[in-house]
Amino acid sequence: MSANTPSYNEKILNTLEFHKVLDRCANHASTQLGEELLRELMPSGDFEEVKKRLQATDEAVNVDRLKGGAPFGGIRNIRSALHRARIGGVLNAAELLDIQLTSQGGRRLAKYLADVHDDYPLPLLMSITEQLTDHKAMEDRIRLCIDENAAVVDSASPELARIRQELRNSESKARERLEQMVRTPSIQKMLQDNLVTLRNDRYVIPVKQEYRGHFGGMIHDQSASGATLFIEPEAVVQMNNKVRELRFKEEAEVEKILRMLTSLVADHVDTLLVNLEVLAELDFIFAKAGLAREMKATLPVLNDRGFMKLKKARHPLIVLDQVVPIDIELGNKYSSIIVTGPNTGGKTVSIKTIGLLSLMAMCGLFVPAEEGSQLCVFDAIYADIGDEQSIEQSLSTFSSHMTNIIRILKEMTPKSLVLIDELGAGTDPAEGSALAISILDYIHRMGCRIVATTHYSELKAYAFDRPGVINASMEFDVQTLRPTYRLLVGVPGRSNAFAIAERLGLPKPIIDNARGQVGEEDQRVESMIATLEENTLLAEAERTTATQLRSEVESLREELRRERASLEEQRHKLLERAERDAREAVAKARREAEEVLQELKRLQREEAGGVKDHKLSELKRKLNDAVPDLKSKHAANLPKKKPDRLEPGDEVVVTTVGQRGFVVDVINEHEISVQLGIMKMKVRKQDVELFKSVANQGAPKPQPKATSSLKRTRDENAKMELDLRGANVEEAIIEIDRFLDESYLANFGSVYIIHGKGTGVLRTGVQDYLRKHKHVKSFRIGNYNEGGAGVTVAELK
Structure with a gap:
């Protein structure tokens, strides 16, 4: 080995x-x-x-x-x-x-x-x-010859197909001949049943005993009563012989095919x-x-340092909703654990869990414990675990345990795990505890990992006195007088005899007298153990709470990390989309600018340099429209700045009319007077947005006092045409009024109003309004090269 x-x-x-x-x-x-x-x-x-x-x-x-x-x-x-x-x-x-x-x-x-x-x-x-x-080639060959019912198919070979076809024909002829006989009235009275059947692979008919000599041929079988004979009539003997011969040929051909396929498999x-x-x-x-x-097992973390840390480990053979998980650590600060406590408390199950989970991991099996549990590889696991729970143990039981322990001591190495249940039991307590301490000392000095259970209280002090050795016990609920099966590492087991007796109703004087028989030192030890147990349980509860909080924090941290990553990804996508849109806008602008230049060249050639003003204006508009708008689409949705304070000269936008102007006067805290072009109007403060403060302009903006003092200058951004197609008359009049004001301020001599031909209703409404407008000197229908009846040209004053 x-x-x-x-x-x-x-x-x-x-x-x-x-x-x-x-x-x-x-x-x-x-x-x-x-x-x-x-x-x-x-x-x-x-x-x-x-x-x-x-x-x-x-x-x-x-x-x-x-x-x-x-x-x-x-x-x-x-x-x-x-x-x-x-x-x-x-x-x-x-x-x-x-x-x-x-x-x-x-x-x-x-x-x-x-x-x-x-x-x-x-x-x-x-x-x-x-x-x-x-x-695959072998599979295909077998599949061609054998069907899913393990039968050799006719197509396995041409010879087999021929034989089976001839066999079917011969069987059909034999059956037909016998069925003719069965249908004959004179013969029917001699038959037990009017049917054709098989005996010894030959076709026969069931004949009554008294008519056996009427058919000749061969008798193949008879009924249990002897009243019916199954006779092969002489008329079909040769046919049945032919069928039998063909069946032999079929068997030979099938065997030939099977031998061929077997040879293929043998290769x-x-x-x-x-x-x-x-x-x-x-x-x-x-x-x-x-x-x-x-x-519901997990992958253990494996190490070769002899270190074991099981978290919420469960015995794999106990029902999930009944098993009590244990937490245990071995091989780091201490290499030996001494578990003390009363019987039926779960000590044996605990050490079996440790041994069994170690074996499972070394077999490559997941272990029933929480994620992050650690296990190591031992060169061997030794166990001396007795299932006897009786307090009366014979000498033969003690001898059996000693035989096992002696063999363990001979075979173990520093890389072994040793599990001993009820160490030193079955003999005199004084000798048993001394022997147990000596055995533990020997194994501990060897460097093995050991978990041992015992009843002896002397071993509690042993674990306190030895470095690398720690006490453990099984928790016991004194209130319910039942064990909880929870393993408490670091707390030695204590006697619960007095508490149990008191709960069961033993008179208090008897209990007090019993306590007096126990030495003061022992009482102090019991009190110390009780305090340790209480502190351990409290620490365990706080640790569980801390673990839950840490888990929640880790979960939140992970969620924030995912959200941050998601936002970063969205930012990159938005940037990429913006860059793509910008490239597309620039490419479109270049194409449209190129088209405008081509149009200019064409007009220059056709009109010999005499290009009309309105055509130049139209081409200029197209060039302006070709400039790509690379502003973020989201910017339009951002709230505009509402002014906290307005002063005369501030440039503002009146949101109710969509016009830009200057503050002339602050009437009160709610209203102001605004100059909009040639108009002066009173508006509410909440209806204006600050465009440019006079404080940011260095000097107060001159306040226009009257229309007569307003100097008309050409606005480079104003347009010479207004397209009203698709609008009704009421909407058109509002747009015309705004358009004529802007054109008048821009010093345009004439403008073009596009209303389309249609039914003429919009054209009539436009021209009726132009007749009354103060800025219009005259108007006319457009010439052929200006749009004809679909355009009205207005001359401004």
Whole structure:
């Protein structure tokens, strides 16, 4: 046995109930191959091997979680058939079908894992799967010859098809001849039943006993009563002989086909056997993943330092809603734990949990404990655990325990885990406690990890006096007189006899007298243990609260990190979109500018340089419109600045009319007087927005006092045309009034109002309004090159 192979005898594994865990795991195997491997599974003492086993299980757990169970359908244990094919035996159709289905199932499984690997890396499972050999040509050949019911099909060979066709014809003729006889009235009275049946693969009819000599031929069978004879009439004997001969030929041809297919399989026996081992290993791994799902188990953190830290560890064989989790740490500050306390408190279950979870991890199994639990690889685990809970233990029981412990002391190494239940029990308390202390000293000096349980109170002081050794106990609820099965590390077990007796109603004088019999030192120790237990429980509660708070903080931190990442991603997307929009706008502007230049060149050629003003204005408008607006679309939605204070000369925008002007006077805290072009109007402060403060202009803006003093200057941004198409008359009049004011201030001589031809209603309304407008000197319908009847040209004063 190699140094890395742990030494386990059957008694230790049975004591820790390891085989029960394997049985539960085997229930998740999909094939007999995987089940066999699981029942032979043993822990490994090789750190790298255990890491590899756990990695494989982890990958299978992720596949199971993300994609569901892996497909193992059709895979059979075909070892015996392959070995017979190798030595020259002829396989039957069912065996060949199993081989074809197994090979096909292996290909299907390999493809499934390869597809998962594309989305979620499975390096270890893929390295195993790559050992599979493809035998598709062999599968196709078997499938062509054998159907899903394991029958050789007619098309397996031309000769078989010919024989079976001739056989069907011959059988049909024999049946027809007998059916003719059965339908004959003179013969019907001689028959027990009017039917044709088979006996010894030959067609016969059921004849009454008294008419046996009327048909000749052969008797093949008779009924239980002897009243009916199954006779093959002489008229069909030759036909049945022909059928029998064809059946022999069919059997010979089928055997020939099976021999050919067996030979084909024999050529691939070695690779098929390798495939079988690979499929068994994959099923074995996925069965471990199934057990992890069932137990709600997690991947333990593995180390080779002999350090163990289990968080909320559960015994895997106790029902989930009944098991009490334990927290335990071993191998860091202390290498030995001494668990004291009364019987039926859960000490035995606790040390079994420690041993069993260690064995599971070393087998590559997930363990039923919280995420982050740590386990190590031991070169061996030794256990002496007795299930006897009686206080009367015989000498033979003590001898049995000592025999086990002696063997453990001989075989253990510093890298071993030793579990001993009721150390030193079964003999005189004084001698038993002294022997227990001596054994613990020996094991502790060796450097082994040890967890031992005991009744002896002397061992409580032992754990206090020795560095690297710590006390532990099973909690007991004095109020309910029941154990809680919770393991308290750092607190020795205390006697609850007086408290229990008092709760049960023992007279107080008797209890007081009993307390007087106990030494003062012992009473102080009990009081100290009670205080320790109380402080431990309080610390445990505070630790649980702190853990919950930390979990919440981590959750919030992660949520903030995700939100920040999301915002950053959105910012990048907005920037990219803005850049893209800007590039598109610039490209569009270049195209439109190019079109305007081409139009100018065309007009210059056609009109010999005499381009009309309105055409130049139109082209100028197009150039202005071609300038890309790269402002953020969100800027338009931002609230405008409402003025806190307005002064004469401030430039403002009157939101109710959409015009810009200057503050002339502040009437009161709610109203102001504003000059809008040639108009002066009173507006509410809440209806204006500050455009430019006089304080930011360096000097007060001159306040226009009257229209006569206003100097008309051309506004470079004003347009010479107004497009009213699609508007009604009322909307058009409002737009015309604003347009004529702007044109008048811009010193335009004439303007173009586009109203379209249509029904003429809009044109009539426009011209009626122009007749009365104070800025209009005259108007006319546009010339042919100006838009004709769809445009009215107004001359301004």
